[in-house]
Structure formats: C-alpha cells, structure tokens
Amino acid sequence: MYAIVVGGGSIGYYLARGLLIRGNEVTLIERDPVRANARAEDLGSIVVTSDGTEPNVLRDSGAARADVVAATTGDDGANLVACQVAKHLFNVPRTMSVVWDPDHARLFDHLGVDVIISATDLLLANIEEKLSADSMTRFFRLHGGDRGVVGVHVPPGAEAVGRAVADLDTPMGAEMAAIVRGNGRVQQASAGARIEEGDEVIAVVPLEQEEALWQTLTRQR
Amino acid sequence: MTSDARRVIIVGCGRVGGMVAEALLEQGDDVTILDTNQEHFRRLREHARLHMVAADGTSVETLRSVNAGGAEVFIALAAADTTNALAAQTAHVLFRVPRVVCRINDPQRRDMYGRLGLRAVSSSRVVADLVLGVMGEEE
Numbered sequence: 001m002y003a004i005v006v007g008g009g010s011i012g013y014y015l016a017r018g019l020l021i022r023g024n025e026v027t028l029i030e031r032d033p034v035r036a037n038a039r040a041e042d043l044g045s046i047v048v049t050s051d052g053t054e055p056n057v058l059r060d061s062g063a064a065r066a067d068v069v070a071a072t073t074g075d076d077g078a079n080l081v082a083c084q085v086a087k088h089l090f091n092v093p094r095t096m097s098v099v100w101d102p103d104h105a106r107l108f109d110h111l112g113v114d115v116i117i118s119a120t121d122l123l124l125a126n127i128e129e130k131l132s133a134d135s136m137t138r139f140f141r142l143h144g145g146d147r148g149v150v151g152v153h154v155p156p157g158a159e160a161v162g163r164a165v166a167d168l169d170t171p172m173g174a175e176m177a178a179i180v181r182g183n184g185r186v187q188q189a190s191a192g193a194r195i196e197e198g199d200e201v202i203a204v205v206p207l208e209q210e211e212a213l214w215q216t217l218t219r220q221r
Numbered sequence: 222m223t224s225d226a227r228r229v230i231i232v233g234c235g236r237v238g239g240m241v242a243e244a245l246l247e248q249g250d251d252v253t254i255l256d257t258n259q260e261h262f263r264r265l266r267e268h269a270r271l272h273m274v275a276a277d278g279t280s281v282e283t284l285r286s287v288n289a290g291g292a293e294v295f296i297a298l299a300a301a302d303t304t305n306a307l308a309a310q311t312a313h314v315l316f317r318v319p320r321v322v323c324r325i326n327d328p329q330r331r332d333m334y335g336r337l338g339l340r341a342v343s344s345s346r347v348v349a350d351l352v353l354g355v356m357g358e359e360e
Contacts, residue, residue, distance in 0.1 A: 053303055055329040077279055077303035080310070081330065088333050103281030103315075104307075110314050 004029065004066045004092075006052030006082040007073030008039045011098060011119075015072060016043060027061045053081040055089050063090035070096040076104050083113045109145035116141060136214050139202075147173075147206050151180070152217040154199045159221045166191035171212035174205040226251040226270060228292045230318075232278030232308045233299030237324070237344070239264035241296060246270055250294075253287050279307045281315060289316040297323035302330055309339055 001024045005016045008030030016028040020043065028043060029052035030036040036049040050057040052071075063069065069086035071079035076099055083095035096115040099105050105118045117140065125137045137151040154160055160168055165176050176189035182198035189201065195217070205213045227250045231238050234256035242252050242265060251270045255278035256262065262273045276283040278299065289295065295312035297305035302325045309323035322340045325331040331343040 053330075054327060055333075075303065077301065077305075077307035081303045081306050084306070084337070085330065085333065088337065089329065101280055101282075104311070107281075107311055107314050111310060 001025070001067045002062065002065060003027075004052070004058070004061055004063060004069045004086070006069065006071045006079070007098075008032075008035050008047065009072065009074055012070075012072035013039055013043075015070060016046070020046070029057065029061060053078050053085065055085050058082070058085055058090060063092055066090070066092050068092065068094040068096060072098050074100065076100055080104075080108060080111070080113070083108070084111065087112060105141070106145070109141070114143060116145070136210065137200075138210075141207075142204065145207075147204055148210070149177075149202065149204055150210060150213070151200045151202050152214055154195055154197055154201060154217050155220075156197045157220050158195075158197065158217065159219045160195045160217050161197045161221075163195055164191065165189050165193050165195070168195070169216050171205070171209040171216065174203055174209050174213050176201060176203045178202040227294060228288075229253070229294040229296065230255070230278075230284075230287060230289055230292045230312070232256075232295075232297045232305070234258075234261040234264060234273070235298065235300060236264070238296075238298040241298065242271065253292075255283065255287070256299075279304055279311060281311060284311060284316060289318060292316070292318050294318070294320045295322070297321075299324075302326055306330070306334065306339075309334075309341075313339065 003019050003024055003026050005012045005028045008028050016026050019026045026046050027048055028046055029048045029050055031051045033049050036047050040047040063086055069092045071082040073079055079097040083097050086092040087095050094114045097108055097113045098117050098119050099108055100119055102118050102120050105116050108116045139149045141148045178186055179189050180186050180200040201217055229245050229250045229252050231242055231254045234254050242254050245252050246268050253272040255274050255276055257277050259275040289312055295318040297308040299305050305323040309321050312318040313321045325334050325341040326343050326345045328343050328346050331341045334341040
C-alpha cells in the first residue's frame with residue numbers, strides 16, 4: 001500500500017513509522033523545515049519538506065497512485081483541504097483526517113472524508129473512562145458517519161449482568177459485536193453469551209442510540 | 222440597525238477584509254467581522270452596525286455565538302486558503318448561509334472549490350489578470 005501522510009507532528013510521525021514497519025510505502029509531508037529535518041533523521045528520505053495541502057506538492061508526491069492520504073496536522077483547515085485535494089484532484093480512494101474541533105467531524109463526513117478521527121473526542125472518552133469504570137469509549141465512526149463502534153463497561157450491579165446477549169434490551173439498529181472479559185479475553189457477542197460484571201461490550205450503534213445502549217448495559221438493577 | 226439591513230459575517234480583518242467591511246457598512250449592511258488577532262481591528266473605525274469579535278471564524282462554537290445561521294452572507298478572507306476553505310464550508314454546510322464567498326489564492330484549489338459549488342475568488346488570479354490587461358492596453 002502507498003500512503004501519503006500530511007503533517008509531521010507526533011500523530012503523523014508515529015503513523016508514518018507504524019506504516020513503514022508494517023511494510024508499506026510511505027511519504028511524510030511536513031511544512032516546517034526544522035521539524036521535517038528531525039523526522040528525516042529518523043525516517044530517512046521519505047520525508048518531504050513542503051505544504052501537503054498544495055495540489056502541486058501532492059502531485060509530486062505521487063498522490064495519483066496513492067491508496068490513502070492521511071491528514072494529521074494540528075489545523076482542521078489544512079487537514080480538510082489536504083483530503084479534498086487528494087480526493088477531488090487525484091481520486092485518492094481513501095482519505096483520513098484528524099479533527100480537533102469535535103464539531104467539525106460532521107462537516108468532514110458530509111464533505112466525503114472517509115475516516116475521521118476526532119482527537120479531542122478520543123482523549124475525552126479515554127479520560128472519562130479512566131475516571132469512571134462504567135463509561136463509554138467511542139472508537140471510531142463507520143463510513144457514512146451515522147454509526148459508530150463503541151465500548152461500554154458493565155458495572156457491578158447492572159441489570160445486564162448474568163443475562164444473555166439475546167435477552168438484552170438492545171436499542172434499534174445496534175449490534176453487539178464482542179465482549180472483552182475482565183481478564184482481557186475477547187469473545188464474540190453471540191446470542192447466548194452471558195454478560196458478566198467488568199465486561200467491556202463492543203458494539204456497532206447508530207449515533208442517536210448511543211445513550212440507549214449505554215443505559216442497557218449500565219442501568220442498575 | 223435598520224430592520225432590512227443584511228447580516229454579513231466576514232472572517233479575517235486583513236486589508237481586504239477591512240475594505241470589504243467598510244464598503245458593506247456604507248451600503249447599509251450589518252457586519253460582524255471575526256479575527257483571531259485583536260490588533261487587526263485597528264484597521265476599522267467604530268460603527269453602529271459593525272461588530273468586531275476576536276475569535277476563530279472556523280470554530281463552530283464561535284460561529285454559533287455570532288448566530289451564523291441567521292446571516293445572509295458569509296465571506297472568508299483570512300490569510301490562509303485552508304482557513305477560508307474550512308470557514309466557508311462550515312458556514313455553507315453546517316449553518317446553511319445562503320451566500321458564501323471565499324478567497325482561495327491557489328488557482329488549482331480555487332478551481333476545485335468552484336467545481337464543488339463554492340464561490341471562490343483567487344486574488345493571485347485577479348491581480349495576474351489585471352497586470353496582463355494593463356500590459357495589453359499599453360501594447
């Protein structure tokens with residue numbers, strides 16, 4: 001796979017490195033020369049010092065044959081433009097973007113960015129999760145944006161404890177996918193699987209049903 | 222404020238943003254101008270129909286706070302194309318402002334946004350055309 005990563009900050013750097021280690025071809029585009037040099041010392045000649053939101057720069061980086069363009073800068077505007085240029089001028093099949101203002105996620109989705117990672121939402125979800133054991137983690141949104149993959153911790157004393165997946169009051173359109181047991185073992189959320197306290201239930205859920213799903217799995221007896 | 226004044230939001234109080242704001246105020250419009258740098262508002266004189274807000278015009282929360290949904294016109298004239306592309310599309314898609322204009326200096330990106338339905342103007346292109354026009358007249 002050929003991936004172009006726009007933005008050589010922490011996210012872009014680790015993403016590029018991870019993709020390289022997995023055997024992919026990668027170009028990392030970073031505008032700031034000082035930062036680009038620092039990244040090149042580690043990653044070598046795959047680093048390009050330039051503005052990855054400019055059509056000429058993306059063209060010279062081989063955007064026309066790229067399988068994915070991932071925009072990871074600290075600026076939502078730059079990320080959006082990089083994805084739109086990749087998609088509309090070079091027909092890149094998959095565009096990914098980090099968004100910082102969570103309210104922009106809906107805009108990016110509407111404008112056709114394929115994968116949207118809301119950094120702020122992820123951090124918030126993680127912080128909330130660390131602070132309270134019964135909260136919900138939003139992992140990512142599925143293509144189309146109206147459904148997401150979430151994980152819900154089942155707290156002690158929840159109504160759901162001891163019940164089979166098929167017997168849960170699962171909200172419309174939601175699908176239980178997997179159960180991560182307290183000991184870290186993962187199993188499929190088949191109809192007969194029983195929920196135990198301390199489980200994390202992974203589910204695909206329409207955004208408007210997230211609250212209902214959370215209620216189903218955490219409501220106290 | 223008169224009741225039939227158009228509500229216009231301008232993002233970016235640089236030279237062009239400032240000039241457009243003054244011209245629209247003169248026409249009787251109600252103008253809200255946003256810029257992250259308060260210093261830039263020095264370009265403008267106080268006016269009863271002018272609201273200067275030191276905030277990020279790409280932020281959904283900021284645009285909500287200045288009631289962007291009730292604006293008739295939205296003009297993005299910040300320094301960076303990327304800021305303008307984000308602000309203009311936020312206004313167009315999330316706030317459904319009927320008339321959105323933005324400056325996209327890079328000609329290739331300008332053409333792309335034109336095809337995507339944004340009214341985008343490129344000052345580079347405008348100036349280049351003017352220069353070529355003047356040269357043509359002198360020949």
